[in-house]
Amino acid sequence: MARVLIVDDSPTEVHVLKTLLEKNGHEVGVAESGEEGILVAKEMLPDIVLMDVVMPGMNGFQATRQLSQQEETADTPVIIVTTKDQETDKVWAKRQGAVDYIVKPVQEKALMDALKRALTD
16 A cells, blocks of 8 residues: 655544554554654655644644655645644645645544545545
8 A cells, every 4th residue: 555654743633543544544654743743754755744733842834845846746646634724724735735634533444545646636
């Protein structure tokens, strides 16, 4: 299946997402910050990135913007996965280059549907 990079500073959220993804046959990489996410994405070259927003240092919006602007990762779809549920956050995420937006707590079907959409577009 797909190689997925999870960028999230919460060990609990990483565990939940990783478990769901691996159960569905995906290979998973993890980064704990926006800065680390950019570095790991350049090394791993994932098929897709799941990006939290609220992280220390560089937030997920900033990291998404950088990924979408860098040659090696410009074509890698980013799905924002966050507790932030405001319409303005969703609009801002798309402007930074995100292809989709999922609100935590993540439901397995919603996550798998979003992955399928992002990987077939």
